[in-house]
Amino acid sequence: MSSVHVGPAWSLSAFPQPSDGFGWGNECVSPTHQPRSLLALALKNIDYETVAINLTKDGGQQFSEEFQALNPMKQVPALKIDGITIGQSLAIIEYLEETRPTPRLLPRDPKKRAQVRMVSDLIASGIQPLQNLSVLKQVGQENQLTWAQQAITSGFNALEQILQSTAGRYCVGDEVSMADLCLAPQVANADRFKVDLTPYPTISHINKSLLALEAFHVSHPCRQPDTPPELRA
Amino acid sequence: MQVGKPILYSYFRSSCSWRVRIALALKNIDYETVAINLTKDGGQQFSEEFQALNPMKQVPALKIDGITIGQSLAIIEYLEETRPTPRLLPRDPKKRAQVRMVSDLIASGIQPLQNLSVLKQVGQENQLTWAQQAITSGFNALEQILQSTAGRYCVGDEVSMADLCLAPQVANADRFKVDLTPYPTISHINKSLLALEAFHVSHPCRQPDTPPELRA
Numbered sequence: 001m002s003s004v005h006v007g008p009a010w011s012l013s014a015f016p017q018p019s020d021g022f023g024w025g026n027e028c029v030s031p032t033h034q035p036r037s038l039l040a041l042a043l044k045n046i047d048y049e050t051v052a053i054n055l056t057k058d059g060g061q062q063f064s065e066e067f068q069a070l071n072p073m074k075q076v077p078a079l080k081i082d083g084i085t086i087g088q089s090l091a092i093i094e095y096l097e098e099t100r101p102t103p104r105l106l107p108r109d110p111k112k113r114a115q116v117r118m119v120s121d122l123i124a125s126g127i128q129p130l131q132n133l134s135v136l137k138q139v140g141q142e143n144q145l146t147w148a149q150q151a152i153t154s155g156f157n158a159l160e161q162i163l164q165s166t167a168g169r170y171c172v173g174d175e176v177s178m179a180d181l182c183l184a185p186q187v188a189n190a191d192r193f194k195v196d197l198t199p200y201p202t203i204s205h206i207n208k209s210l211l212a213l214e215a216f217h218v219s220h221p222c223r224q225p226d227t228p229p230e231l232r233a
Numbered sequence: 234m235q236v237g238k239p240i241l242y243s244y245f246r247s248s249c250s251w252r253v254r255i256a257l258a259l260k261n262i263d264y265e266t267v268a269i270n271l272t273k274d275g276g277q278q279f280s281e282e283f284q285a286l287n288p289m290k291q292v293p294a295l296k297i298d299g300i301t302i303g304q305s306l307a308i309i310e311y312l313e314e315t316r317p318t319p320r321l322l323p324r325d326p327k328k329r330a331q332v333r334m335v336s337d338l339i340a341s342g343i344q345p346l347q348n349l350s351v352l353k354q355v356g357q358e359n360q361l362t363w364a365q366q367a368i369t370s371g372f373n374a375l376e377q378i379l380q381s382t383a384g385r386y387c388v389g390d391e392v393s394m395a396d397l398c399l400a401p402q403v404a405n406a407d408r409f410k411v412d413l414t415p416y417p418t419i420s421h422i423n424k425s426l427l428a429l430e431a432f433h434v435s436h437p438c439r440q441p442d443t444p445p446e447l448r449a
Contacts, residue, residue: 084327087378088341091333098326110314111300117307122289125304125341135346138366139355150354161288162303 035185035221036089036124036178037077042215043176044100048079050225056133090124093178105178112173115166119159119179123186127155131189148193156190156200163202170206176213184210188221239264239297242287244271245440245447248344248401249305250293254435255397256309260316264295268442271349306340309394321394331388335378335395339402343371347405364409372406372416379418386422392429400426404437 041048054061061067062076078085079092082099086092097105106113129135130151136144166172171179187207190197197204210216217223222233241257241264243250257264269292270277277283278290287294287303294301295308298315302308313321322329345351346367352360382388387395403423406413413420426432433439438449 082327084330086330086334088334088337090341091330091337094333095326095330098329110311111298113314114300114302114307114311117310118302118304121304121307121340124337125306125345126289126291129341129345130351134370138363147354158289 035188036181037079037092039181039184039215040093040096040105040178042218043103043105043181044096046096046100054226090120090178090182093181097178104175105181107173107175107177115172116177116179119162119166119171120182122155122159122162123179123182126158127151127186128189130155131193145193148189149195152186152190152193152195153199155186156195156197156203160200160202163206167202167206169209176210180206180210183207184216239295240267241265242267242269242283242292242294242296243440243442244269244292245437245443247271247292248405249291249340251401251404251435251437252305252340252397253293253295253308254440255400255431256312256321256394258431258435259319259321259392260312262312262316266441268440270442306336306394306398309397313394320391321397323388323391323393328388331382332393332395335375335382335387336398338371338375338378339395339398342374343367343402344405346371347409361409364405365411368402368406368409368411369415371402372411372413372419376416376418379422383418383422385425392426396422396426399423400432 058064077089077092078087079095081095086095093105106116131148136148139147163171168174170176171183183203184207187197187203220233221227222231227233239257239262241250241253243254243266245268269283271292274280278292284290286296286301289303291303293305293308294303295311297311302311309321322332347364352364355363379387384390386392387399399419400423403413403419436449437443438447443449
């Protein structure tokens with residue numbers, strides 16, 4: 001997927017997260033921040049370079065001085081584009097939307113845009129941060145699975161209800177939006193933490209439709225330059 | 234077509250609710266408050282009535298223009314798009330990205346890790362340390378980022394959505410006794426913000442549901 005380009009080069013710090021860090025089998029695990037930005041780049045047909053930042057190797061490459069100078073949040077993703085560096089996946093996506101507006105990732109109508117942002121934020125603020133790597137480290141290994149499951153089920157309970165009024169083929173209506181870019185990676189995380197998805201038919205159905213799309217396929221963590229061989233699709 | 238004033242479901246002490254209160258004040262939008270007490274009656278956000286309105290069972294929620302929006306930043310961006318003056322986001326896309334980055338750093342990277350429901354889960358004896366850790370970790374990064382984005386406020390010299398996130402988070406830091414000495418840029422910006430009318434009228438100590446002992 002990674003390629004070098006003549007002219008502006010966009011570097012995206014990206015990582016797959018090895019499953020052996022938590023000892024829960026070898027299925028392809030999915031971090032959630034990184035796929036959102038990769039999905040946006042794929043949907044908008046933006047070529048980019050990947051600089052892999054492994055979150056568990058070498059004590060966590062995100063803590064290196066070099067990366068910290070680039071992105072003080074010590075998190076991925078960070079996108080270097082148009083002479084600036086942007087952290088935070090939704091800020092990245094909104095910037096891409098404003099500067100490379102087609103295809104759209106946000107509807108035109110402000111009320112629908114609000115729904116897209118609400119769903120996106122529910123996931124990006126309400127679920128993912130509670131089950132990310134640094135928080136799970138803090139709760140301790142023996143509590144991690146329960147903690148992560150609680151964060152996800154709690155969030156999905158709300159999300160399922162909201163989607164019942166906003167969803168068409170996708171999270172909001174019938175066009176892929178930023179909300180969908182948040183949903184698919186979060187469902188992958190749910191699978192990783194063995195959350196039963198039976199109570200969430202709307203979430204499951206939308207996720208299935210998304211995974212059939214090319215952009216969701218090529219940007220999947222199983223197919224990245226730094227995907228370890230044992231996790232490669 | 235708007236029928237009646239917007240209704241804000243808010244808790245006086247909720248930093249996320251405060252963000253929206255500031256936005257409404259800055260944009261001179263008149264609204265009604267329905268107070269949702271997060272600790273009383275087992276937490277009024279869990280009532281069936283409120284859950285039907287906002288399945289996330291969180292504040293803030295804003296009923297406006299015939300819809301109900303949850304998530305403070307989604308609310309603020311909607312207000313910005315439908316009531317564009319005064320601006321809460323700059324015109325330039327790169328500066329807008331900086332505003333959103335700072336806002337998200339706080340709204341995704343700090344606040345959710347020290348909100349009421351998470352603190353309940355970590356247990357009373359761990360709460361203070363946990364909250365302090367979340368805030369200092371986030372403020373360490375934020376201080377560094379602001380050193381390149383800030384002017385008088387978080388991004389340049391105009392108040393933006395980022396500032397609406399900052400002041401309430403600093404109030405939370407105070408509440409959890411986080412030492413702000415390592416964060417001169419954060420402290421300085423916060424001081425400038427608290428001098429502004431909109432941050433003053435929307436302050437937790439002046440809300441309809443502020444308990445008497447905490448009222449200014």
